[in-house]
Amino acid sequence: MPDVAIIGGGPAGLSAALFTAKNGLDTTVFDTDDTAMHAAHLWNYLGIKSIGGSEYMEIAREQVDEQGAERKQGEEVTGVEKADNGFTITAKSNESDESNEYDAKYVVFTTGRARQVAEAVGCELDDDGTVKTDVDNATTVENAYAAGWTARADKIQAAISVGGGAAAALDILSVEKGRAFHDFDTPEKG
Numbered sequence: 001m002p003d004v005a006i007i008g009g010g011p012a013g014l015s016a017a018l019f020t021a022k023n024g025l026d027t028t029v030f031d032t033d034d035t036a037m038h039a040a041h042l043w044n045y046l047g048i049k050s051i052g053g054s055e056y057m058e059i060a061r062e063q064v065d066e067q068g069a070e071r072k073q074g075e076e077v078t079g080v081e082k083a084d085n086g087f088t089i090t091a092k093s094n095e096s097d098e099s100n101e102y103d104a105k106y107v108v109f110t111t112g113r114a115r116q117v118a119e120a121v122g123c124e125l126d127d128d129g130t131v132k133t134d135v136d137n138a139t140t141v142e143n144a145y146a147a148g149w150t151a152r153a154d155k156i157q158a159a160i161s162v163g164g165g166a167a168a169a170l171d172i173l174s175v176e177k178g179r180a181f182h183d184f185d186t187p188e189k190g
Helices: 011-022 053-066 116-120 158-177
Strands: 004-007 027-031 070-073 075-083 086-093 099-104 106-109 144-146
Touching: 004 011, 004 086, 004 099, 011 027, 011 053, 011 158, 027 075, 053 070, 075 099, 075 116, 086 106, 106 158, 144 158
Parallel strands: 004 027, 004 106, 027 070, 106 144
Antiparallel strands: 075 086, 086 099
């Protein structure tokens, strides 16, 4: 059973996956590649002078893969239910009509403007239709998080989505480690 199931493979989902996988949590990302990043060009992403959205996504996926996250590329999540030890995720592959079930302790919704799966599991929505979250991107359902367009209707940017995914991941890691957790790497001394 993965520790963390991330539904959506855009900047928010991949950011959450990077942090959780890098820090030892078994992480699965369900990615249908339905991201607005394919229509974007980043000129305003700090540290990157210019990059096309599709190229950015390719690099981000590679980075997440290198940290050990499992990506279920092309598997669309059709349902999420609360279970005894977390959540049961039902997903359907674009290659077959079969549905598969996965269990996870935590779920992170990064599904863009599609918020019905989060709502169906009991996440409350704000007046603007976004999933209600706190500063750590935790929803009103225990162990469920939302980030990116899922939790923010307007003023959305890749950098904001990445930050929301990271906030969710750091909260999950803090809970798992029993203390405030910070993912801060330093260069090796040579």
